[in-house]
Amino acid sequence: MSTTAESDDHPGLFLALELDGRDHSSRVLRDSVAAAEVAGFTLVTFTENPGDTLDAGTRAAFVSSSTNTIGLAPTVHTLTTEPFFLATQLASMDHTSHGRGAWVVGADNSAAAHEAVGSVVRKPDSIRQEIRDVIDVSRRLWDSWEDDAVIRDAASGRYLDPDKVHHVRFEGEFFDIVGPLITPRPPQGQLVVVGDVALGVTDLLDVAVVGDVDQIDDARTDGAPLVFLDVDADVNVAPVVDIVDGLLFRPTGAEALRRLLDGTVPKLADAGLLRAPTVGRTLRENLGLPRPVSRYAAAKENN
Template identity: 65%
Template sequence: MSKENGLLLAVELDGRNESPRALKEAVTAAERAGFTLVTFGDALVPEADEKNRIDAGTRAAFVSSTTSTIGLAPTVHTLTTEPFFLATQLASLDHTSHGRGAWVVGADNRSAAHDAVGSTVRDADAITPEVRDVVDLARRLWDSWEDDAVIRDTATGRYLDPDKVHHVRFEGEFFDVVGPLITPRSPQGQIVVIGRADLGITDLLDIVLVDDPTSAAEHDRLVFTDVSVTEDVSPLVGVVDGVRFTPASAGEFGDLIDRVAPALAEAGALRRPEPGRTLRENLGLDHPVSRYAVTAQN
């Protein structure tokens, strides 16, 4: 997908003090305005001024059945979430959204977050290796079922072909997992993985989030940059693949939907997702073949 065709739009909804009704209305409004992606910020331990914050994965699942084109990307933290559960949760989101699941890779290393799950704060030089192992393992688990593993053969009573469900046998520094995943391969095969450039795992990402859009050429992945609602993003056409707006208030979100997105569409600078496509397809990403299927064929 060429950057010259305009910008893919994303918006961050951090979920602070947001009711389920307000969440549903916001995501629906973003979808109608032509946004390709909504991200859901998260924190294991809410801030003092937050009330009844619902975790990002639950928020994404909640709106999955009432939307049809927009990608749904909860933040799930790698240092405080069990990797097998993480991979299962995200695969399930891809199933419920019919192929619109994504994941913003989080690495919350605050003592309060670790205290909540009984883990320990990581040394700075240990964060990237552990995050890398979690993302690598998740991708392996998503590949553990081949696309056609589920056969539903009523004549023989066979639900799946066991030869197409694989053990991943992951052995790392931080955890060992045999697998396979308990969830069949999801519509996208691989959920879209999003992460900041400074995580040090760019090669494992589908979308890289950068602070400086001029650094986009350094990455051979899709590149998004965070912008404010008041920022003129038209100069970024051809520089980055997309922008993620971070509204600071309900008023800014309304301005984003009512003014900014329509203006970009009128100027031909908005790349709107097409109905009936998965998020990967709307991002111009291929449907990946399971690495285990390739190995089996060889």
């Protein structure tokens, strides 16, 4: 059954599904993501909880080979993950998923999270700037290889053109990174960056997530290209159809997920309000987001 029908006056809503990892065996995880893909979801997000067997990034990578259209967005925390590793891990996932990678920006500042990695709890007045720096340097690292840096020239024995791989030379208050990234540029150029407006970095996001309709206009004013509303599985979406770009569903348990997949989503499809992804497109393409030009390639062209 097709789920891509659209009404005459509305392009449809993008749907995202949160899978928090609780009690998810590898089989349940794979089956849940597959069901969301069949239903027409554009994105699935992964958070972490204390005691999870696998971290969010590993779970996203695990399902990348068994899916074809759905975007994969693990939560990776900015305050407890080394930024170079963060950018590399996410770029690798974008490669393995053929351009379906995204990043939910996390900012766990709990003592337990810091203790697990040997870092220290951040002072409240420095958190926002550190988050901004991590997003900034991640985007720079994803740009550090130009799109045509890999040449595979057998005659000369050169794998890449060194003039098209750039040091980012980031110096900030919290860390310094020379770069470049150790992997070629991600298929999307840059991964889709998703974050809650409460982080205070909406202008750096591709998708801003709001918890209340009163925050939608502010998120757009602050520069978010797309705004998703965080909702539960049984929400009445009619009042928000014309004011948000997408919905992030957070079903609490298997029964709520079943109601969502078997009830809410088919109703949206029948009403022409489901904007399902297309096979063969990257996540950016499916979300209608442009593919960024590498800032380093652009700088060379402008000189």
